[in-house]
Amino acid sequence: MKKFTIERAPAPVWMRTLLPIIAIPVTFLITSIIILLDGANPFTAYYNFLIAPLASKSSAIEVLVKSTPLLLTGAAVAFAFKGGYWNIGAEGQLYAGAISAAFVGTILVDVPPIIGIPAMIIGGFVGGLIWALPSAILKVKLGVDEVVTTLLMNSIVLNVTSFLLNGPWRNPVSMWPQSPEIQPGTMFPQLLPRTRLHFGIILAVLVILITWFVINRTSFGLKMRAIGLSKEGARFAGIKVNKTMLTVALISGGIAGLAGAGEVAGIHFHLIDAISDGLGYSGIIIATLGGLNPFGVGLAALFIGLIDTGAQTVSRVMGVPVYLGDVVQSTLLLVTLSLFVLQNYRIRRVK
Amino acid sequence: MDSVLFIVGLIAAMLRVATPLIYGTLGELFSERAGVLNLGIEGTMFLGAFTGFAVAATTGSLWLGLLGAILAGILAGLLMSLLSVRLGVNQHVAGLGITLLATGISLFAFRVIFGESKVPPSIESFPMLQILPDTNPLAPITNQYLLTFIGIALIPLVWWIISKTRFGLQIRAVGENPEAADAAGLNVYAIRTRALAIGGALMAVGGAFLTLAQLGSFTFGIVAGRGWVCIALIIFANWHAVNVLWGALIFGGVQALQLRLQTQGIKLPYELFLSLPYVVTIIALTIAGRNASAPSALLKAYRRE
Structure with missing residues (x-):
């Protein structure tokens, strides 16, 4: 008779990859309870949630639109966490990037896109970086x-945004709290006619590729991963922990700022609250x-983008409140976190 | 006379603004002294505000609403315990996850129960206590909600529990040195779980104060970052219950002042004033250097080998 024991050791790699995928059905099982409480059929709801958005071209594109900023904030957070820096401030850095991009987009009057678009990218990156700077230092x-x-x-930048929109940037005619429209030359081009899909997604995919390369194929990446595993160990190995961590924190802030720039330059064309x-x-x-891996982040961002879009479909078709999307997202996070604990265990056969 | 009226009104408003912060910060104090940073606070307060309102609106009893909020807060605290204490997952991410989940569930359930009406549903909220007759110039200060008085009374009580009782000693022990506490025969998991449950209940009451007393209605922006203010206040208070009062009153005072100046037509960049407590906290953190009085085991999951 074969016997098994559970011991504390890192689980095999295939197991770690499998865990987030197992988390999805577990999450749907748990959240179907609240769908039932609303008197709706969970199967129909999940069809509308996950399949229906992909069935039509326009809503499938909308998934990509929703994923665009998520790819960037996901990459920003993963990059920081991988380097042992717990950046909870991507939300604020995104706002700072959006403010900065809205400013750049307003002052660059009559520029051609060849100047305007790089300026928006730099503006967003620098805005997010500046907002990440105090905490990092x-x-x-x-x-x-x-x-x-x-x-x-994060809380401070919300107040700053509200100050700008109700003060200096308030539209003097309509009194509407939004910044002036950015210049045409600074708007991100549409990728497909009559959709909201814009250049930002190309930028986001590039960022994912670059962060993957930096983390896995450069000596800087090696240092930041070492710090992420153990600061003491990294210091012992002669790595300049503080300098590396500062760089990681600022790049993370910059990437989150790009997400804000993309929303301003590609979707809203104003800064809004x-x-x-x-x-x-x-x-x-x-x-x-995504397990802090940029490619995993890419898949996870598309999946969360799908959930965001699907929540709207479920709401429109079945009258289930759109906040189901928020519940599914957060449950998925908690379930995944719990399952990740299994990473520390492996099952071994005892002879 | 006008200036007296102004100051009396200011103090009265300050106490009202401070009330939910006192509950929230005391709740967070229990969690953090036991070694768990509970970033679920923002969502737990929101859940308390919603549950209190929903139960009160459906049963017609404000007290049942308050009880419902407390139970919901305990559940949120227990969920945090399951994740961060039992399973030992990262406290920041677990806490944020709970905030997102509690907020999502509240919004979802609000729509299910109350539908999508243009006019927000409302309830008859708790009355203010009539301690002095309305004609007395000091009446606005003394005539507050019962929950405000309870909140203020809780401060010395929590101080006493944490620093003078056996239970408080256990909380501090698992927050400072869980290995030693375990060696001394304490059940680290159980004590942290209790602290988180009590903390969750207090946070939820802070949220319920907004719907059941101050406003009598539930809006989506009702908590509006108050939970994060509490996270700031606890550092400002140096993890000491009595300092929580000063922190909450200073914040409440700044907020009340800017509201008053605004209604007087004085143009101020009040949004920037609202950022002051956050800025002050960051400065306080910096001056305190390496978190002088933070519980030593804060953020560290305890694993029994």
């Missing part, structure tokens, strides 16, 4: 916990689901 210079400071920076509504926090979900 405090972390590496004084050892101040970055979780709390990045979280608080609700430019994000949680995209930065979804980035944390996506980074976790």
Whole structure:
């Protein structure tokens, strides 16, 4: 008779890849309870959630539109977490990138796109980077916990946005709280006519590829991964922990800022109060689901984009509140986190 | 006379603004002193605000609403315990996940119960206590909601529980050095779980105060970052219950002042004033250096070998 024991050791790689995939049906099982409570059929709901959005071309494209900022916030968070820096501030860095891009887009009057678009990209990146800077410096210079400071920076930038939109940037004619429209030369081009799909998704895919390359194929990536595993160990190995971590934190902030620039330059063409509504926090979900691997993040961002789109379909077709999407996303995060605990165990056959 | 009225009104408003913060921060204090940073606070307060309102609106009893909020808060605390204590997953991500889940469930259930009406549903909220007759100039200060008085009374009570009782000693022990606590025969998991459940209940009452007392209705922006303010206040308070009062009052005072100046037509970039507590906290954190009084085992999952 064969016997099995469970021991504390890293699980095999195939197991770790499988866990987020197992998490999906488990999540749907749990969330079907609240669908039943609403008196709807969970199977129909999940058909509308996951299949229906992909069945029509326009809604499939909308999935990509929704995924665009998520790819970037997911990559931003994964990059930071991989390097041992707990950046909870992607939401705020996204806003800072959006503010900065809205500013750049307004002042560059009559520029051709060849100048305007790179300027928006740089503007968004620098905005996010600047917003990530105080927490990063405090972390590496004084050892101040970055979780709390990045979280608080999110709240501050919301107030700054509200100040700008109700003060200097308020439309003097309509009194509408939105910034002036950005110049045509700074708008991201549409990729397909009559859709909202814009150049931002190409930018996002490039960022995913670059972050994968940096993490896995450069000496900088090796250093940041070492720090992510153990700061003490990395220091012992002669890695300049503070300098590397500062760079990681700032790049992460910059990437999140790009997400904000993309929403301004590709979707809204103004800065508005609700430019994000949680995209930065979804980035944390996506980074976790993707196992902090940029390609995993890519898949997770598309999946969360699908859930966001599907939630609207479910709401429109079945009258189930659109917030089902939020419940599914957060349940998926918690289930995945719980299943990841199994990563630390492996089952061994005892002879 | 006008200035007296102004100051009386200001103090009265300050107490009202401070109330939910006092509950939330005391709740977070229990969690953090036991070694768990509970970023689920923002969502737990939202869940408390919603559950309190929904139960009160459907049963017609404000007290049942409050009880419902407390139970919902305990559940949120237990879920945090399952994830961060039993399973030992990353506290930041688990807490944020709970905030997202609690917010999502509340919004979903609100739509299911109340539909999508243009006019937000409302309830008759708790009355203010009539301690002084309305003619007395100090009446606005003394005539507050019962929950405000309970909140203020909780501060010395929580201080006493944490620093003077056996249970408080256990909480501090598992928050400072879980290995030693375990060696001394304490059940680290159980104590942290209890602290999180109590913490969740307090956070939820903070949220329920908004719907059951202050506003009498539920709106989607009702908590509006108050949970994050509590995370800030606890650092500002240096993890000490009595300092929570000063922190909450200062924040409440700034908020009340800007509201008042605004209604007087004085143009101020009040949004920037609203950022002050966050900025002050970041500065306080910096001055405190390496988290002088933070519980030593904060953020560290405990694994029994």
